[in-house]
Amino acid sequence: MFMKCTKGLTITALVQFVLLIRCCNSIDSITTDQAIRDGEVLVSNGEVFELGFFRPGKSTNHYVGIWYKKDVEKTVVWVANRDNPINDTSGVLSIGAHGNLILYARNQTNIPVWSTKSNVSISSSSTPDPKYKAQLLITGNLVLVEQDSQKRTGFSWFLTSWKSKDDPGTGNYTYAIDPNGAPQIIFYNGNVRYWRSGNWNGIRWWWGAIPVVRDTNC
Structure with missing residues (x-):
């Protein structure tokens, strides 16, 4: 009886140790x-946000x-390949030879499912430059940076x-800030300016x- 109890305690301690290692080994970049492969994640500092592969609602894509890591609903705040879903678990997200994030799926290694279009310039060689990294920030933003300079590129938020x-x-409605002149918030229905805030x-x-405008002449 004593040996069985000891064995049980040993197994419990081992499981707790493995879970502790997993917790301590979470990475943000x-x-x-x-x-990053399907089933793997990046976790922001403070474990506020998580990046990885997901299936929305009843979809199999x-x-x-x-998404918010600690939210029970795992509320998603950003989607990369929103108009180009992957229908299996073969997705791989990595940094390509030209310094951009690239998402590939099985049998699509020549044509990416999705990629960024930053102006990062690296070696013309086909070998990726290890100085670049993609990092999930505590704010929930995913940024591509040059490690030596911490230069960030490609800001475009809406x-x-x-x-x-x-x-x-991509749905019909867009909420964005127009920075031209005195900045204002614009609400678009398709390509039509449907509503705007004051400056x-x-x-x-x-x-x-500024009065609320609900026509194409706003």
């Missing part, structure tokens, strides 16, 4: 000699996305609706400064 809860494909004065939006 990859370099050009690493990749696989997407690369970022919100676009999903087609449905089961399909994160940004450096402290707050002047919601009542």
Whole structure:
């Protein structure tokens, strides 16, 4: 009886040790000699956000996305290949030879499912430059940086609706900030400016400064 009890305690301790190692080994970035495969994740500092492959709602398609790690619903805040889903678990996200993030799937190694279009310039050789990395920040942003300079590229932020809860494909509605002149928030229905806020004065939006416009002449 004593030996059985000891064996049980040993197994429990071993499981706890393995779980502790997994927790301590979570990473928030990859370099050009690493990749993220379906089932693997990046975890931001503080374990606020998580990046990996997911299936929305009842869909069987696989997407690369970022979601709140501790949220029971795993609310997704960004999707990479939203209009080009992968229909199996063969997806691989890595940094390509030209310094961009590239998503491939089985039998599609020559044509990526999705990729970034940053202006990072690296060696003309086909061998990836290990100085570049993709990092998931505590803010939930995924950035491509040059490790020596920590240069970030490709800032373009806006919100676009999903087609449905089961399909994160590009929907009809977009919420963006127009930085030209006095910045203002614009709500688009397709390509039509449907609504706009007042101007940004450096402290707050002047919601009542400019009337709400609901036509193509806003």
